[in-house]
Amino acid sequence: MSDVRIEPPDTTSLLEVRGLRTEFVVEDEVYRAVDGVDLTIGPGESVGLVGESGSGKTVTAMSILQLIPDPPGRIVGGSIEIDGVDLVRAPERVLRQVRGGRIACVFQDPLTSLNPVLPVGDQLTEMMRAHQDLDRRAARRRARELLDAVHIPHAERRLEEYPHELSGGMRQRVMIAMALANDPELLIADEPTTALDVTVQAEILDLLRELRERTGMSLLFITHDFGVVAELCDRVVVMYAGRVVEQAPVDKVFADAAHPYTRRLVDCMPRLGEGRRDLEVIPGLPPALNRLPDGCAFAERCDVVEEACRRGTIALEGYGEDRMVRCIRPGARP
Amino acid sequence: MSQEHVIGQRDVDRVSTTPVLEVRDLVKHFTARRRLLVPTPAPLRAVQGVSFQVQRGQALGIVGESGCGKSTLAKMIMGLHEPTSGTVLLEGRDVSEIPRTEFARRVQFVFQDPYSSLNPRKTVRQALDAPLRHLAGLDAPARRARTAELLDLVGLRAEFADRYPHEFSGGQRQRVGIARALASTADVLLLDEPVSALDVSVQAQVLNLLRELQQELGLTYVFIAHDLAVVENLCDEVGVMYLGRVVEQAPAEVLFGSPRHPYTHTLLSAIPTGDRSQRRLRLAAPAGANGPAGTDEGCAFAPRCYRVEDRCQTDLPPLSAEPAGHPVACHFADDTDPEEHAR
Ligand SMILES: Nc1ncnc2c1ncn2[C@@H]1O[C@H](COP(=O)(O)OP(=O)(O)OP(=O)(O)O)[C@@H](O)[C@H]1O
Ligand SMILES: Nc1ncnc2c1ncn2[C@@H]1O[C@H](COP(=O)(O)OP(=O)(O)OP(=O)(O)O)[C@@H](O)[C@H]1O
C-alpha cells in the first residue's frame, strides 16, 4: 500500500446516502430516475445493487460520484456523506480528490470510459499521478503490476496498446486496474464482469475478494447476476423505478424474497441443466419515470396487488430483524 | 453418434439440405503495429481456422474466454473484418460475391457493445427508419406502426422512440440494438452477447422472444454469450472456442451434460452459483498465460490444463469425434473427468 491510512471508526458507516433524488429534464418533462434512495455501506462491507434495467442503479452510482451530466440531470434532494463530508454540497476540488482516490469506480461501458486515443499504459499512469506523488518510472512499474494483478497477460506489450485493440473483457480488466490504482476505500463497480466469460469472471471475483480481505475496501457492486451477488456480497439492495424496494442479507433474498418484485426477479433466472424452455417473465413494463404512480410503482405488474397498494406512498419499512421492504404485503404469495 | 459432428444438425432429415450459414476454415491475423526500436511482434492470430454449419431455424451458441476470437469471428461473417483466409457461405454462396444490400436483407448483427454501436445523434425512430425503409421497404405509415410494434416486442415504451441513446440505460440501449436487427427482413441473426447487459427479467423476455421468432419465422441464430445457462436455454448446438479455435462442439444437452474437453469442464465449474463452498476447478495459470499470438505447437490450453501430459506440449490435438462421441480437440478426450484428474 502506498499511503498510510487512518482506520475508519468501525461503528459508523463509510458511505451514507440519504433520500437521494436525481432527475432528468428532457423537453420540459421531468424524469425521476432516482426517487429517494437510502443506502449505507459499512467499512469493508460488500453491497450488491440489483434491479430492473432502467431502475436507476447507474444513476445512483453516478450521483454518488457527482458525475450526473447537468443538463439534463440534477440532484434535487438528499445527501451523500463519506466521513461526514456531504458530496452533494462539496466543492469540485474536494470531489476531484475523492473520485478515483477514496472512491473509485468501474463503469458499465469500458469504451466510453477509456480514452480512445491514448495507450492504456499512459491512462493508468496519469490516473495514479493525479492522486499520488510518483515519478514516471515508478508509475510505469506500478501500471505493469496492476495489469498483472488483473491477469492481463503480456502486460508490457498491452501497456502500449490502444483501447480498440483489446477484447471487451480485457478492456474491462484495464478499467478495474485503473480503479484499483489509488487503493480506494470504496470501489463502485457497475456491471464490471458483465462482458467477461465465467473463468475470467471467477478470477476477477477472487481478485476483488482478495483485495477486500487485504485492504478492507468496501464494495458497491451493481449487477444482474444473482450468482455473482451471492458469491461476493454480504447484503443486497433491490431497486425498482428509482426506489429501493428491498434490502436484506444475501441468503434471505434468494431463499425467500419479501418483496413481490424480488421474488419474481429471482424466478426469471435461467439455470443450467434445465434445457430449452420458456422462462418466467414479469409481464408489463415499469412505470414511466415522468408519470410515477401514487402508490406502489410495481402495482401494475404485481401478482398479489390489493386496492390499498395504489392509495398512497408506501414506505421502506423494517421486516424481520435485518431486512427492509417497501410493500404492504411483504412475503405474500399469489 | 460419430456422424453427428456437423453443427446445427439435430435431425437427420436435414443432412441433405444446404446449411443457411457455413464458415470454412476462417482465419484472422491482426498485424501488430510497427514501433520504433522494437522488433515488430508476430501477428496476433485471433481466429485460427474455424469451420461450422448452421441449418435453417437452428441456433448455434458460441462460448469461450474473453479474447478467444468470438467477436472477430462474427465480424468476419458480417464482412466487417476481411478474413485472412477462409470463406463464409450463405446458402452455399460465397458472401464476398453477394451485394451488400442483399446481404443486409438476409443477415443482421447485434453488437456486443450497445454504447458504441448506436449513433448518438439519431433517435430510436431514426435508427429503426433506415432498415425499415431500405431493407424492409416500408412506407412512412407502415414504418410508424412497425416501430411501435418492435419497441413493444423488446419491452420498451412507445414514447422511447423519439429519444436519443444517451437517455437510455445500458439494458435499454441493448434492446434498441435488438429491435434494429429485427427491423430488417433478416432471417439470420448474429448476436454478440445480446443479453448480458440486461436484467434477468428483460433477459427472460428477450430469450423467449428469440425462441418464439425462431419457431414462428424459422430464424437462424449465431449466438455468442458467456452465460452458459443462457446459451443452454436458447441454443440447439454449442461450439466452445479457445484461443481462436473450436475445441469442442456438440448439441447443447450433450455439451452441458457430458463435456469432454478439460476447458469445457473448467468453464462449467466456474459458474457462480452462490455456493461459496463449492469446489471450482482452478486453472493452473491465468487467462491467456500462453500468449495471445497462439502457436501450432501443442495444445493451446496446455499451460492451464489439469489433464496435461508431455504430448500436449508438442502435438496439436485435431478437432475429432473419434473414437466415440462429438468433436473435441484433446488428446485425452475420453479421459478428462476432473474428479479423477484435477488436483
Ligand atoms: N442522460 C440522461 N437523460 C435522460 N434520461 C436518462 C439519462 N441517463 C439515464 N436516464 C434515465 O434514467 C433511468 C435510470 O437509468 P440507469 O442508467 O440508472 O438505469 P440502470 O438501473 O443502471 O439500468 P441498466 O441495468 O439497464 O444499466 C432510465 O430510465 C434512463 O432512461
Ligand atoms: N482491430 C483489432 N486490432 C488488433 N487486435 C484485435 C482487434 N480486434 C480484436 N483484436 C484482438 O483479437 C483477439 C480476439 O478478440 P475478440 O474481440 O474477437 O475476442 P472475444 O472472444 O470477442 O472476447 P470478449 O469475450 O472479451 O468480447 C484479442 O486478443 C484482441 O485483442
Ligand code: SF4
Ligand atoms: S405493495 Fe402491493 S403492488 Fe406493490 S409489490 Fe407489494 S403487494 Fe405488490
Ligand SMILES: [Mg+2]
Ligand atoms: Mg446501468
Ligand SMILES: [Mg+2]
Ligand atoms: Mg467479443
